[in-house]
Amino acid sequence: MIYTITLNPAIDRLLFLEDTLIKGKNNRLQEITYDLGGKGHHGSYAMSQLEIKNQALGFCGTTNKGKLEKILTEKGINHDLVDVYGKSTRESYVILETGVSGSILITEKGFRVTNYDKESLNEQIERKVNATDIVLIAGSLPLGYELRDLAELLSQLKKIGxxxxxxxxxxxxxxxxELEVNFIKPNRFEIQELISSKNNLLDNLKELAKKVEYIIVSQGSEGSICSHAGDFYQVTTPKVAAVNDTGAGDCFVGSFLSGLSLGKPLTECLSFASACAASKVQHNDSTTFSVKEARILQKKVTVKKL
Ligand code: ATP
Ligand code: MG
Ligand code: MG
Known part of the structure; x- marks a missing residue:
């Protein structure tokens, strides 16, 4: 079983404008659609599309719980969320202009979690998670959820094994x-905060590999580098017409862990994840990708040992 934990969930409200956004003018909407904004939820979506047994855990505000659960259910995501009473899950606005690539994102800070909420989540994890499971923690931390709370959660999971x-x-x-988790996937910006600029990336990865079993540094359209068991792999991406790369990393992580959970060879997990993410970037929301297209794109991905 794979569990995903989204500590700071979000509902994305995609606003499709009839035209381009102009100040002082009535900017008419063509359409509004809703999508998931939480990174763990994105991972769960990829797993569900790939028919891998998973459950989305994490916090959820009670005042708009129906809205979040409706999107999760419509997207076929099995979930069991911890209620944050009397508060709402943050809603983000994604403005998409006709004929303009990219989007404008406006986000709320979101709810503040209490000690009671944190204890409820830890109790739920204690009840559900077993040693043979995979747990993905993804996204930002909500207000009130401190680094020491994350450390406690990670220690609890380490104890479970x-x-x-x-x-x-x-x-x-x-x-x-620091707590030596099994897998991380920093992107090109996130890795900078982990490494020393004096050394090259591979030397830095060798150092990090002493603590983390699987490291994948994703580099957008330039693919990714994976470190595992003393080896390094360069993974390419198939060339596609990118529309929106938000969520590419989440789709990569969800599909990579899906492959790993099936016991597939590492090179296969990497090439398939790269293909799923390349399918995702061709869609304008943060989650949609085609499994069928990914199977075709996978043939164009190369995984080379460095
Ligand atoms: P997220 O928005 O999900 O947090 P990220 O910034 O963590 O994304 P990226 O490095 O942008 O992750 O992308 C993850 C992977 O998705 C890349 O390693 C690559 O395999 C694929 N990918 C991203 N952008 C493109 C692109 N333009 N064309 C093809 N594949 C892409
Ligand atoms: Mg990115
Ligand atoms: Mg990311």
């Missing part, structure tokens, strides 16, 4: 490395 994957950034990512 499951495989711990973290798609975190900044101080949270540093904490995950």
């Amino acid at each position: 499951c495989f711990i994957a973290c798609d975190l950034s900044g101080e949270a990512l540093k904490k995950a490395v």
